[in-house]
Amino acid sequence: MVLVEDVSSNSDSSPTPNRSNEASSSSPPPPRPSTAVPRSLISMLLERKVDAVLLLSRLATIFFTIMYIVPFFHSEPNVYYTKALLASIVTSGLRLRQRIPSFQLSREFLFFLLREDSAHYLMYSFLFLSGIPMTIVLIPLATYAVLHSSSFLSQILTNFPAIQLLCTRVTDNQINLLRFIALNEIILMPVLILSIFVARSNFLLIFMYYRFLTLRYASHRNPYTRTLFYELRQTVENLCNKPACPPLIQRICFSAITFINRLAPATA
Known part of the structure; x- marks a missing residue:
């Protein structure tokens, strides 16, 4: 009589650990959580080239205004006054280019051009470029430069919380700064009238500045x-x-x- 051994239980039970070990060794490791790599400051500036140039021109306006008011070096302060106005001209020109990209020789184009605040301050900067330096002339330009620079820096300096907090505080006081700028522009008119008696202004300058004030008075944006x-x-x-x-x-x-x-x- 032949004895048949049942080896199915042994064959099934003994290799089981080996299969589980092989399965565990061949399975891929769990995926690691993906971490977003923050973009560098240079890449963000390269993506917004015009805004980066505007930032540089506004920072130049602030720097030259400070150097004119409080000269740290033994140099002619009128040079800083002129450079501050030139930096403001660059800012207003680039901003106007953003607002009105195409030029047209028509009455409608001139109408829309004079409605833009950038055109007003382009006229303002050219108006005082060849005149006798006055500190009150640079105050609106420098204040605008501080306000817009803070707004842009708060968007790109996300990795610098202290600077971003400081810029955010400036932008939170936007209404007060705009009112301060408007008050300076209004006060400048009687200053120019009184400056006639000390030969620091003339009637043409007063008339042109009156035109500037009328444009600011009728502004729809501000x-x-x-x-x-x-x-x-x-x-x-x-x-x-x-x-x-x-x-x-x-x-x-x-x-x-x-x-x-x-x-x-x-x-x-």
């Missing part, structure tokens, strides 16, 4: 010049209506308000 004119008028009228105000001062102030209202351009 209404703060118009708002500041209204607020200054309300303040002067309230002071003149007080009983302590002399009648002569009242007549002078109300006559000046009436005259300025006649000069104000019509707005839509």
Whole structure:
């Protein structure tokens, strides 16, 4: 009688660990979590070449304005005044190029050109480029440069939290800075009128600056010049209506308000 051994249980049970070891050794390792590599500052600037050039021109405006107001080196301060205006001309020209890329010799193109704030400050910078230096002229340009530079730097300096926080604080005060700029532009007009008596301005400069103020007053993008004119008028009228105000001062102030209202351009 032949004895048949059942070897199925042994053959199935003994090689099982080997198969599991082979399976475990041949299986690929689990994938590692992917980490996003932050883009470098140079690559972001290369992607936005025009904005990078605008940043450099605005930083140059800030630097030359500081060097004109507080000269650290023994050099002619008028040179820094001129360089600050030239840097502002570059900024306004590039910004105007972004806003209106194509040039057309037509009345409609000129109308849209004069509506742009960049065209206003291009005119402003050229207007004072050949004149006698005055600090108040550079204050609006430098303040605009600080505001727009902070806005751009807060977008690209994501790896520098301290600088980004500082730039964000500047942009959070945008309304106050724009009101400050508008107030400086308004105050510059009587300064130019008084400067005639000391030969620091002329009637042509005053007339051209009046045209600049009318453009700023009618601006659709930035209404703060118009708002500041209204607020200054309300303040002067309230002071003149007080009983302590002399009648002569009242007549002078109300006559000046009436005259300025006649000069104000019509707005839509």
